[in-house]
Amino acid sequence: MIDGKKVLFSGMQATGNLTLGNYLGALKNWVSLSDEYLCFYSVVDMHSITVRQDPAVLRKRARSLLILYIAAGLDPEKNCLYYQSHVSGHAELSWILNCFTYMGELNRMTQFKDKASKHGDNINAGLFTYPVLMAADILLYQADVVPVGADQMQHLEITRDIAERFNNIYGDVFTIPEAYVGKVGARIMSLQDPSKKMSKSDENPNGSIYLMDDADTVMRKCKRAVTDSEGTFLYREEQPGLKNLIDIYSVCTGKTPDEVVQEFDGRGYGDFKMAVGEAVTSILNPLQKEAARLEKEKAYVDSIIKENAEKAGYYARKTLRKVQKKVGFPVRV
Ligand code: TYM
Numbered sequence: 001m002i003d004g005k006k007v008l009f010s011g012m013q014a015t016g017n018l019t020l021g022n023y024l025g026a027l028k029n030w031v032s033l034s035d036e037y038l039c040f041y042s043v044v045d046m047h048s049i050t051v052r053q054d055p056a057v058l059r060k061r062a063r064s065l066l067i068l069y070i071a072a073g074l075d076p077e078k079n080c081l082y083y084q085s086h087v088s089g090h091a092e093l094s095w096i097l098n099c100f101t102y103m104g105e106l107n108r109m110t111q112f113k114d115k116a117s118k119h120g121d122n123i124n125a126g127l128f129t130y131p132v133l134m135a136a137d138i139l140l141y142q143a144d145v146v147p148v149g150a151d152q153m154q155h156l157e158i159t160r161d162i163a164e165r166f167n168n169i170y171g172d173v174f175t176i177p178e179a180y181v182g183k184v185g186a187r188i189m190s191l192q193d194p195s196k197k198m199s200k201s202d203e204n205p206n207g208s209i210y211l212m213d214d215a216d217t218v219m220r221k222c223k224r225a226v227t228d229s230e231g232t233f234l235y236r237e238e239q240p241g242l243k244n245l246i247d248i249y250s251v252c253t254g255k256t257p258d259e260v261v262q263e264f265d266g267r268g269y270g271d272f273k274m275a276v277g278e279a280v281t282s283i284l285n286p287l288q289k290e291a292a293r294l295e296k297e298k299a300y301v302d303s304i305i306k307e308n309a310e311k312a313g314y315y316a317r318k319t320l321r322k323v324q325k326k327v328g329f330p331v332r333v
Pocket of ligand 1: 012134185197
């Protein structure tokens with residue numbers, strides 16, 4: 001709680017091209033929750049360097065991502081939108097929490113195993129302790145709620161475990177956060193292989209819709225989306241390609257999957273794929289226009305970056321000082 005309001009924290013990496021999965025699984029919920037909570041939305045650039053990055057590209061992508069947060073409808077006057085690297089408390093708390101996290105716990109993280117197998121030549125310690133930095137992000141602001149896609153649930157669980165362990169030793173220091181995962185859209189799958197999640201790093205660009213894709217590209221990808229030869233319009237696990245398209249259409253239009261099934265029952269998959277393409281475009285088009293406009297508003301965006309980093313830093317320091325005192329660091333005079 002800060003000033004009588006519950007606190008929300010979430011973040012996104014500025015690595016690769018953001019996908020429709022990032023938007024429907026996370027960003028869209030961020031916007032809908034932003035009135036109810038005091039919100040911190042970070043561009044987690046420190047997490048990004050666990051995989052080798054081109055510095056100029058990372059810097060540019062980080063800015064575009066912050067702009068995208070605003071373009072998606074997060075008011076930077078009410079929500080704290082900032083770069084993780086601008087608030088040193090993330091690194092400082094992360095170090096302390098490292099000392100309360102077990103190697104065995106980190107070894108079980110599926111994202112670590114995935115990334116280690118993809119980047120075999122660079123299995124660095126940062127990649128291994130990635131979830132601890134994520135725990136620090138969340139606990140630094142005493143967040144009550146963390147809206148994420150389903151792939152981040154394991155990281156949320158370890159965050160809760162670390163917080164509870166710390167509290168058991170030192171008393172009630174951290175708020176124990178809850179994950180917020182949307183009913184539909186928490187796991188948007190690849191359009192080419194519905195057994196895999198839609199991902200920024202997919203080698204097949206037809207599997208992912210990128211947030212900056214133009215209308216023709218979106219339509220082409222939707223038309224090529226893998227479905228099945230059953231020919232029945234049902235929302236069920238046995239038809240994963242169709243189920244994924246229904247999920248996408250459902251989140252874009254606000255209709256429930258059942259309503260979508262009723263709407264398209266008896267019509268061909270082709271018709272439906274066109275409708276999905278149109279629904280996605282109607283979401284992406286205004287987002288892209290607003291982002292392009294804001295890219296030109298340099299002074300305005302700079303002022304937001306500065307003010308919000310100061311605001312985040314203020315709340316971060318409060319928790320950090322408390323934690324430093326608890327673990328026995330000498331008090332500042
Ligand atoms: P990242 O950058 O991989 O993804 C950002 C958000 O998008 C969600 N997401 C998806 N949701 C549905 N379907 C998909 N196919 C899909 N792909 C991605 C993710 O679940 C996430 O919510 N470690 C985090 C960033 C992070 C963070 C945090 C999040 C760092 N610190 C603290 C919450 C709280 C990550 O790499 O997300």
